Amino acid sequence: MILVTGATGTVGRPLVADLAAAGHPVRALTRSPRTATFPAGVESCDSAHPDLDGVTSVFVNPAALWRSERTLFDAARAAGVTRVVTLSSSSVLTGDSDHAVANRHRELEAAAEDAAPEFVHLRPDAFAANARQWIGQVRTGDTVAGPYAHAVTAPVHEDDLAAVAARALTGSIPSGEAPVLTGPQPLSFTEQVGILGATLGRPLRYREIPHAAARDAMLSGPWMTEEIADSLLRYFASCVETPTPVSPDLERILGHPGRTFAEWTADRVAEFR
Ligand SMILES: NC(=O)c1ccc[n+]([C@@H]2O[C@H](COP(=O)([O-])OP(=O)(O)OC[C@H]3O[C@@H](n4cnc5c(N)ncnc54)[C@H](OP(=O)(O)O)[C@@H]3O)[C@@H](O)[C@H]2O)c1
Secondary structure: EEEEOOOOOOOOHHHHHHHHHOOEEEEEEOOOOOOOOOOOEEEEEOOOOOOOOOOEEEEEOOOHHHOHHHHHHHHHHHOOOOOOOEEOOOOOOOOOOOOOOHHHHHHHHHHHHHHHHHHHHHEEOEEHHHHHHHHHHHOOOOEEEOOOOOOOEEOHHHHHHHHHHHHOOOOOOOOOOHHHHHHHHEEEEOOOHHHHHHHOOOOOOEEEEOHHHHHHHHOOOOOHHHHHHHHHHHHHHHHHOOOOOOHHHHHHHHOOOOHHHHHHHHHHHHHHH
């Protein structure tokens, strides 16, 4: 049995679908086990009371645990779980010791290594799905306002992350690996918005706003803290000077290149209309 935390999330949903389609028994954790819908045969379970009985592998999404990893890891150890796969991030590789996101993921990785004899840490860079933050602006106008227009990341499609996670959970990635997962193309925010516009069939423009204005806008979001906003903005600033390199790990694991940002926009275009 494979336990998936954050099963309704960006990565969790395609991961549950992939595992179920391949015939693996899956238990999907959610805060809404009565109403959440999953593919036939998938068990749903309340994330407040995770049932580890019979579980061999666990996918750990820290966003879904909200600092309750310790309880889950204790239960995993007690249940004799063999393998833990974390949804960490490439930020752990930065030298920035004040990076709140990196420190959160460093703690997560260390705790996971203590919880099971085998572990794999997935270290994605920016998700292509972060473009969803532009949905409101794209629906109401032709300009997307945000920080650091020339920050270059290599956005990765969540379906590719799910495919890698499925391989990690089912043992085809050796324990101890920590693949860095990027998309196949480095793209600035300006270029990403241009691609989204081309998919939508209308011209879209990215308008850079100052660091302080972007920080205020980020802090108006429900779960954002000052430490996380500052870490992310420092990261974007660094991506202007040093574009995010494309990692070979995703293609090595999947045996084919990752999906492009243009493919992501085509897959999700309805959400922007
Ligand atoms: N975005 C990026 O660029 C990026 C880059 C690198 C790494 N990451 C990693 O990816 C994670 C986000 O993954 P994701 O997009 O799959 O997650 P997500 O969609 O944000 O959240 C996953 C699930 O967690 C549950 N959840 C949300 N807020 C919660 C809360 N406060 N308490 C308890 N449960 C909550 C929700 O499920 P229910 O409502 O069903 O309970 C949600 O569907 C980040 O935490 C980070 O570790 C992200």
